[in-house]
Amino acid sequence: MTKPTLAGIAPQVVVNDAVKTAAYYQAVLGFKLIGFFPAETSTAYVMLERDGYQIHFGGADSQLHINDHIRCGTPDFLIWVPEIEAFYQEVTAKGAKIRQEIMQRPYGREFIIEDCDGHWLHVCD
Template identity: 60%
Template sequence: MNNNPQITGTAAQIVVPNVVKTAEYYINVLGFELVDYFFEEPPVYGIVQRDGHQVHFGKSDGDIIHRNDTIRKGMPDFILRVPEIEAFYTEVTGKGAVIVQQIIRRSYGREFIIEDSDGHLVHVCD
């Protein structure tokens, strides 16, 4: 029997200018659902979930929003693993997702990149 603590999940956490607006994008375009409620009024934190995987949004303290690719070129803000990559691509493009990289094959599999409503890069891999 293994008594070692186990990590049972992780969640992306990004800073956004408007928690509600960003959550609505993830719900309406990427197919997530709101987890419970928004924290505080006006909202400073929100969580969305799809298929048991969460993305957390924290309201920025100012107007500057950090994107990983401003520090390292081509670095997405987080990755979604979706084995049914073509079906997901069709789903999100049908709902208006901005695709900044079409599906391409890499040595590790296929991928495409979405730019969300705040300019964060969401890397989708199969």
């Protein structure tokens, strides 16, 4: 019997307005819209994709869970981009809010983006 292999993973994140968040991830972070379910509304479920990786958002009328609010300095997402400087230039040119500039760490370079909902995206090379 062949060992099962994971083919992908998609975080599901609750946001206040799925339409607004989808627009941000497309315009600023370069994701492509897969679709809204059941329809394009603020409380819909929305799926986005970039380079074969998906992220899903669900709109809800509630307080958002932001990791940094619970454990100081903890990002909500880790994203690995070997071309970190080119990605940094791409997203800053599109208006990304940078919480931490590119810096060298013992394990590699990193920077942090704060998205339109306050979630932190920790970008590493």
